[in-house]
Amino acid sequence: MTNTKGSIQIIKSEIFAIHTEIICGVSTRNGGYSPEPYNLNMSTNVNDDQANVILNRKRYFGELNISLNQLAIPGQIHSDVVNRVTKPGTYDACDALLTNIPNIFLVVTIADCLPIFLYDPQTKSVAAVHVGWRGSESRILDKTINQMNASFGTKTNDLIVFIGPAAGLCCYEVGNEVADRFEEGYLQRYFGNKPHLDIKAFNRDLLIRAGVNNRNIEVSKFCTICNPRLFHSYRRDGKYSGRMMGTIGIRPKES
Numbered sequence: 001m002t003n004t005k006g007s008i009q010i011i012k013s014e015i016f017a018i019h020t021e022i023i024c025g026v027s028t029r030n031g032g033y034s035p036e037p038y039n040l041n042m043s044t045n046v047n048d049d050q051a052n053v054i055l056n057r058k059r060y061f062g063e064l065n066i067s068l069n070q071l072a073i074p075g076q077i078h079s080d081v082v083n084r085v086t087k088p089g090t091y092d093a094c095d096a097l098l099t100n101i102p103n104i105f106l107v108v109t110i111a112d113c114l115p116i117f118l119y120d121p122q123t124k125s126v127a128a129v130h131v132g133w134r135g136s137e138s139r140i141l142d143k144t145i146n147q148m149n150a151s152f153g154t155k156t157n158d159l160i161v162f163i164g165p166a167a168g169l170c171c172y173e174v175g176n177e178v179a180d181r182f183e184e185g186y187l188q189r190y191f192g193n194k195p196h197l198d199i200k201a202f203n204r205d206l207l208i209r210a211g212v213n214n215r216n217i218e219v220s221k222f223c224t225i226c227n228p229r230l231f232h233s234y235r236r237d238g239k240y241s242g243r244m245m246g247t248i249g250i251r252p253k254e255s
């Protein structure tokens, strides 16, 4: 059962560091039980051995002291559907989850799309959002914030947000039919044959326009596509790409 398993690497945010009740991380491709190219693959929907995927999940979440029965996992269909959850489990047909219940760890599965994590330290509520270009265009982040306002009384300017590793402007090519949906300021048309989209900046600016304080937003510098040693990338590897999982949840301090 041992093959590629080396030391595990997890991407942590700096912005949640002082909030020790928040557990947040994004897996990389390193430290898994699966043979290459899957290594630390989290998805059962790719051509990887299912038993290895379970071992990979146990290892990654175990590193964060999370057990698999504490996870809430969205189906992710590139929708703008936000789901409030009160217990762990699988939630089909949505791309964002939110909760104010401790010890439920919200999951985003990614390989180039953005994993975005929100925390309101006043109401002790969290959200995890899966955002590709469709979710950007449909502004699923706005809908998530509105839902936090309505469900928990979150004030938008209290929110702290981590935008995790994802396709960067350096590599994220889109067709003209996609580029035309975004303002010119988020496009770079001179990097290659196709326009490049700065999907991280687009979503950061959505947050700022919604009322999130810029200093409460951290944007990961990592591009998944051009860091093959660290990240799975569907754009880069196609059907040979594994998936990462990011998670956020609240662990009450022990008294």
Ligand SMILES: [Zn+2]
Pocket: 168, 169, 170, 171, 172, 223, 224, 225, 226, 227
């Ligand atoms: Zn890149």
